[in-house]
Amino acid sequence: MKTIIGESRRFLDIDLSTLSSSVFSPDEACLRDYLGGKALGLKLFYDRRKEGLAALDPLGPGNILAFMMGSFIGTGAPCSARFAGVTKSPLTGLMVGSSCGGPFGMACKTAGWDGILVHGRAEKPVLVRIDENGAGFEDASGLWGLGTDETQRRIVDNPRQGALVIGQGGENGVLYAGIRSGSRFLGRGGMGAVMGAKNLKAIIATGRSFSIEPADPAAFAKWNAIARKHINRNPFILSYRAYGTNYGVNPGVKAGYAPVHNFRDRTDERCKALSGEAMAERYHTTHAACAPCTILCGHKGTYPDGKVRHIPEYETIGLWGGNIMNFNPDLVAEWNDIMNDLGLDTISCGATVSWAMEAAEKGLRPSKLAFGKTDNIASILHDIAHRVGEGVELSLGSRRLAQRYGGLDFAAQVKGLEMAAYDPRAGWGQGLNYAVANRGGCHLNAYPIALEAIFRYIPPYSRMGKASWVAFFEDLFDAINATQTCQFTGFGYLLEPLVAKHTPRFLLKLAMTYLPDVAQLVLDWGALSGLVGAITGRRTTRRGFLLVGRRSHVLERHMNVIMGVKSADDTLPARFLTEAETKHPDRSVVPIVPMVKAYYRKKGYDSDGAPTARLLSRLGITTGKTTRDKERS
Ligand code: SF4
Structure with missing residues (x-):
């Protein structure tokens, strides 16, 4: 087996219109500044499509689907089997990045490719095969119309392979269709619809041609051991290991973030069955x-x-459980299997269905759907994926439906992306996170609900420090997404090193609440920056690592501003701003306006939420520089 030291620096550019491919390498400055994963995907997209970005049709041949490996993948660093998808979303009309832990990433990286850009549109359904020699193209007409389970069964025939496939949802243009690899998804923002619009049924990579070795094996061994120690002793992580992401359900019922009845309520003891x-x-x-x-x-x-x-993840449990007044976990698992096979995002689909239930109750739009009625859900899911009957409209997502029928105030979405299963009235920082997240109603942008309502380090019903924490975690998570290690490692990296671990909890809580910038100095993500240096040979400091995330986040915001995002979009549905009365004993609505203003100041954005010229210049984004890719063939 041949060896790659850290990065192959080889990327495939695939044009489906001509069924051809070429190889390129970004220059060293680009790799240093953006590292890999989502960050580098955004940069490569921006360099190629910044002219005409606003008018770029997400479902047209000009849109690019970037599949980007992280710099940790294949090295054995903790939770490092992940890769990113980046594209312009047909659901939101904005940039969307998504992270996936399926087998495609390992296969692609060990086939020798650090990333793949796909553009154009094939004339008929196509399957792309990738190995160490490049890309080949096969007729996929026989696969078209199949679900993701059967498609993977037919095309994956040995353990060296990893596939990316779409189901009927992606083929038929459901605006929140996802892409599947193994049992995992690039779930959010409709990437599956982009793939379907390109007539691309599947990509299959055959790997294990290369082993991936760190540039500095001794440093890697040291940082890897430290990282594992920190991850393996973090209580939050250990709860996830024992109970999965559904560990979050019981704290959600208690703290009042578990959505019920299309977010009309935010607690219900019956949710504990899930x-x-x-x-x-x-x-x-x-x-x-x-x-x-x-x-x-x-x-x-x-x-x-x-x-x-x-077992369905917390988001699926939340949106298909209490939020549609179903308290039977067996049913959620059945529907989860159906959605996974059809290739639908369970979050957007669930929130769109719960919106339709409330809209029907209020007489805004007739529907077969009703809260607590579970016997027709499976058939509705098929209707959505095949875009027949009521499924034609439901395939558009909650924002488009609410714009057509009314009911925007209770459509649980931001910028068109449906919110995950955290009611922001239970943690105002989570409200700020949803309002300003680049991809819309995304819980993973900064995830402050963990500090507010799960660990209870900072007061949930307070504005204090929230702008600082959201800005900090945006940078950190986007840096983590450049390595494509799992975001769930973050609290192990941050809270388990000596200083943070041995600071008395009450002191840490005080600092996090009143002096967040000081508290951030106590947190230590040195194992992450250490691993980056050891793997890539590009030494970096904690600050340098954070800067990769900041650059990525600001670039994405800049692209979204080009596509029309303004401060008026950085808000929440009216339900969370005006309806304080729920069954939870605490009354709360989110004071979004002052928090957004404080956040803009923290980020260096102007009053309309655009990154200032000074900020862009400081991060090397405004110079008009484009990545000098070196063509290899
Ligand atoms: S912790 Fe992260 S990498 Fe591991 S199984 Fe969960 S999502 Fe996948």
């Missing part, structure tokens, strides 16, 4: 994680009908 703890007992769960993974948050279990199923 908690990680309850499901571990009911289904005798075992691990079913991305590979390799140190945390092991993924689980599977045996259901009453005898089938072994993946």
Whole structure:
């Protein structure tokens, strides 16, 4: 087997219109500034499409789908099997990045490719095969119309391979269709619809031609051991290992972030039947994680009908459980399997369905859907993916439907992307996070609900420090997304090094609340920057690592501003700004305006939410420089 030291620096550019490909390498400055993963995907997209970005049709041949490997993948660093997808979203009309832990990443990286850009449109359905020699093209007409399960079964025939596939949702242009790899998804923003519009049914990579070795093996061994130690002793991470992401259900019921009745309520004891703890007992769960993974948050279990199923993630449980007034976890798992096979984003689909239920109740739009009615959900999911009957409209997402029928105030979306299963009235920082996140109603942008309502380090019903924490975690998570290690490692890296671990909790809480900038100095992500240096040979400091994330985040915001985003878009649906009364004992609405203003100041944006020329220049974004890719063939 041949060896790659850290990065191959080889990228494939695939033109589906001509069924041809070429090889390029970004220059050293670009790799240093953007590293890999989502950050580098945004940069490559920007360099190629910044002219005409606003008018670029997400479902047209000009849109680019970038599949970007992270710099940690293949090295054995913790939770490093991940890769990113980046494109212009047909759901929001803005940039969208997504992270996936399926087998495609390892196969692609060990085939020798650090990333793939796909553009153009094939005349008929096509399957792209990738190996160390490049890309080949095959007729995929026989696969068109199949679900993601059967498609993967037909095309993956040995363990060296990893596939990316779409189901009927992507083929038929459902605006929130995802892309599947193994049992994992590039779920958000409609990437599957972009793939379908290109007539691209699947990409399959055959890897294990190369082993990936760090540039500095001794430094890697040191930082890898430290990282594992920190990850393996973090209590939050250990809860995820034991119960999966559904560990979050019981704290959500207590703190009032678990959505109920299309976010009309934010607590209901019946949701506890869908908690990680309850499901571990009911289904005798075992691990079913991305590979390799140190945390092991993924689980599977045996259901009453005898089938072994993946346990749905917290988001799916939240939006298909209490939010549609269903408290039967068996049903959520059945629907989760159906959505995964059809290739639908369970978050956007769930929030669109719950919007339709409330709209019908209020007489705004007739529907077969109703809260608590579960017997027609499976057939509606098929209608959505095939775009027939009521599914034609439901395939458009909640914002478009609310613009057509009314009911924007209770459409749980921001900038067109449906919100995940965290009610922002339970943590005002989470509200700010949703309002300003680049891809819309995204919980993973900064995830402050963890500090507010899960760890309870900072007061949830307060504006204090929220702008600082959102800005900090945006930078950190986008830096992590440049390595494509799993974001769930973040709290292990931050909170377990000596200083943070041994600072008395009350002191840390005080500092986090009143002096967030000082508290951020106590947190230590040195193992992450150490791993970057050891793997790539490009030494960096903690600050330098954070700067990669900041540059990526600001570039994405800049691209979104070019596509029309303004401060008026940085807000929440009226429900979260005006409806304080719920069944949760605490009354709360989110004071979004002053928090957004404070956030703009923190980020260096102007009053309309645009990065200033000075900020762009400081980060090397305004110079008009384009990546000097070196053509190899
Ligand atoms: S922690 Fe969960 S999501 Fe993250 S890499 Fe592991 S299994 Fe995948």
